[in-house]
Amino acid sequence: MKDMMLLVEPLIPALRRYARSLMRADAAGTDDLVQDCLERAITRWHQRRADGDVRTRLFTILHNLAVNRMRQRTRRGWDVPIGGAAEAATARPPTQEAGLRHRELLRALDQLPEEQRSVLVLVSVEDLSYAEAATVLDVPIGTVMSRLSRGRERLLRIMEAEAAGQPATLRPTTLRRVK
Amino acid sequence: MSPPITEDDLHGYVDQVLAPERRAEVEAYLAEHPEVARRVAGYAAQRDGLRRALGPVAEEPVPPQLSLARMIEARRPSAGIGPGRPSRRRCCCWRSVAPAAGLGAA
Numbered sequence: 001m002k003d004m005m006l007l008v009e010p011l012i013p014a015l016r017r018y019a020r021s022l023m024r025a026d027a028a029g030t031d032d033l034v035q036d037c038l039e040r041a042i043t044r045w046h047q048r049r050a051d052g053d054v055r056t057r058l059f060t061i062l063h064n065l066a067v068n069r070m071r072q073r074t075r076r077g078w079d080v081p082i083g084g085a086a087e088a089a090t091a092r093p094p095t096q097e098a099g100l101r102h103r104e105l106l107r108a109l110d111q112l113p114e115e116q117r118s119v120l121v122l123v124s125v126e127d128l129s130y131a132e133a134a135t136v137l138d139v140p141i142g143t144v145m146s147r148l149s150r151g152r153e154r155l156l157r158i159m160e161a162e163a164a165g166q167p168a169t170l171r172p173t174t175l176r177r178v179k
Numbered sequence: 180m181s182p183p184i185t186e187d188d189l190h191g192y193v194d195q196v197l198a199p200e201r202r203a204e205v206e207a208y209l210a211e212h213p214e215v216a217r218r219v220a221g222y223a224a225q226r227d228g229l230r231r232a233l234g235p236v237a238e239e240p241v242p243p244q245l246s247l248a249r250m251i252e253a254r255r256p257s258a259g260i261g262p263g264r265p266s267r268r269r270c271c272c273w274r275s276v277a278p279a280a281g282l283g284a285a
Binding site: 004009020038042101148156 | 186187190193194196218221222225226228229230231232233234236237238239241242244245247248250251254
């Protein structure tokens with residue numbers, strides 16, 4: 001299993017990041033998802049294709065687990081916690097203003113439909129190529145591009161609306177109604 | 180005459196995956212089309228913002244729950260967990276906390 005340690009272990013931080021950004025969930029829940037992903041990867045390690053890319057394979061497993069989890073929650077009427085990725089990314093930003101911008105951006109990200117959010121994060125943050133993202137999501141590259149385009153445009157509109165609606169100074173925390 | 184600039188080219192430009200020649204063609208196009216340039220700048224700033232906002236997660240220390248070595252070890256029959264089935268641990272049990280379990284013990 002030594003090659004597995006060498007190939008998989010370096011990917012764990014990125015897998016945690018992707019799970020955190022995808023799920024409207026708390027951090028502990030997303031680590032459970034990553035654990036499931038790793039367990040599956042271990043189980044199937046000897047069956048893996050020689051020509052398969054390990055990173056793409058792991059992101060595929062994680063993505064499918066996340067989507068299933070989200071679907072289960074929707075069916076059970078899961079109460080979506082406000083913020084999701086915005087709350088879960090708790091690292092201290094360089095400045096207070098940068099922190100506010102980050103939280104707003106992540107809140108906006110949470111508002112995207114899952115299919116746009118996943119493409120946006122895989123491409124913009126996880127540095128997957130369009131082809132790799134297509135493999136992870138099991139869609140044609142054309143679909144990746146159209147989701148990327150819609151996701152970026154929608155995110156831009158949300159942020160512009162935020163900027164237009166908010167005063168320039170710090171705003172008090174408000175309760176945000178969740179759809 | 181180069182092929183017309185497409186939406187895909189714009190995203191390729193934002194994601195920095197265009198060949199140098201095509202990148203130059205996109206830049207020339209953007210210089211002539213300020214509205215599009217503004218949109219592309221917005222996408223680029225957004226990409227940068229997402230990387231900064233989410234980057235810290237990947238810098239966090241990996242929690243014990245996600246120790247690959249421990250997961251692999253737990254599947255060995257000698258670990259006493261069972262016939263090689265994965266251990267479904269979700270708590271923070273770690274070597275130093277449960278030495279009696281014999282997991283990872285030298």
